[in-house]
């Protein structure tokens with residue numbers, strides 16, 4: 347009987363603990379195993395310039411899957427009310443690789459350039475399939491800007507790379523997002 351009581355108590359305790367764990371789980375930004383928005387800069391004055399030498403806004407994608415994805419017809423937009431604002435041309439993103447798009451409105455420049463810019467005050471960027479399914483979105487607030495001798499620009503980046511939640515980090519254009527040193 348003692349053993350029964352002990353086992354009964356143990357299973358109750360397990361039940362209580364597992365329920366607690368569920369309640370503590372953050373439900374912000376679940377792991378996204380597929381193609382994701384991985385990083386962006388809405389203020390870029392010295393970090394990285396485009397093919398024309400301009401320090402413009404940019405958005406980085408990361409492909410978590412084991413396959414190359416052709417992005418032709420996928421949409422990347424900064425407006426929930428205009429989901430088809432900008433579509434990708436015939437361009438591929440390899441497995442476990444990065445692809446950066448300049449969000450600068452310079453559609454005639456060579457490379458990938460959207461027809462909009464990112465607001466330094468915050469916006470929502472969405473990635474959609476050609477049949478308009480939202481596969482990822484990132485909502486950012488005002489980009490922190492520190493002006494001074496050690497002025498460091500930040501980007502809004504998934505941590506860990508490709509799967510984690512977003513936070514303001516040191517920019518890693520076209521490469522793995524890393525924790526601030």
Ligand SMILES: [Ca+2]
Pocket residue numbers: 396398400402448450452455
């Ligand atoms: Ca440009």
Ligand SMILES: [Ca+2]
Pocket residue numbers: 424462463464465469
């Ligand atoms: Ca914008």
Ligand SMILES: [Ca+2]
Pocket residue numbers: 384385406503517518519520521522523
């Ligand atoms: Ca990066």
